[in-house]
Amino acid sequence: MPARRGFECRNCHKSVKYAAWGTKNRNHCPYCLFSLHVDLNRGDRMSPCGGLMKPVGKIQRPDGEEMLVHKCEFCGIVRKNRIAGDDLAEIVEILPLMDYF
Numbered sequence: 001m002p003a004r005r006g007f008e009c010r011n012c013h014k015s016v017k018y019a020a021w022g023t024k025n026r027n028h029c030p031y032c033l034f035s036l037h038v039d040l041n042r043g044d045r046m047s048p049c050g051g052l053m054k055p056v057g058k059i060q061r062p063d064g065e066e067m068l069v070h071k072c073e074f075c076g077i078v079r080k081n082r083i084a085g086d087d088l089a090e091i092v093e094i095l096p097l098m099d100y101f
C-alpha cells in the first residue's frame, strides 16, 4: 500500500494530491468525485472490495453542511463523504439532493 501521497483516479485518470483544503483524509477525486471502496471504517483502508464508488447524490446535514453520497459499483455499499475544498463545484451542483440519512 503506497504512503499517503495521492493517487491516480481510476475513473478519470487524473492524478490527485492527497492533501486538500477542508479535508484531512481525501477519499475521492476532486475532478469527477469518484471514490474507491477501500475503507471498512473511515480511513482504515481495510476493505477488500476496492470497487469504484460513484457519486450518486448529496445530502444536507442538519447543520447545513452538504455531503456527498457515494455508492460502490461493485458491492453496492452507500457512504456519506465530506466535500473537499477543491472539489469541482459544478459537479457537486448537478448531483441530486437526497434525503438525509
Ligand SMILES: [Zn+2]
Residues within 6 Å of the ligand: 009, 010, 011, 012, 013, 014, 029, 030, 031, 032, 033, 034
Ligand atoms: Zn476522477
Ligand SMILES: [Zn+2]
Residues within 6 Å of the ligand: 037, 049, 050, 051, 072, 073, 074, 075, 076, 077
Ligand atoms: Zn464495495
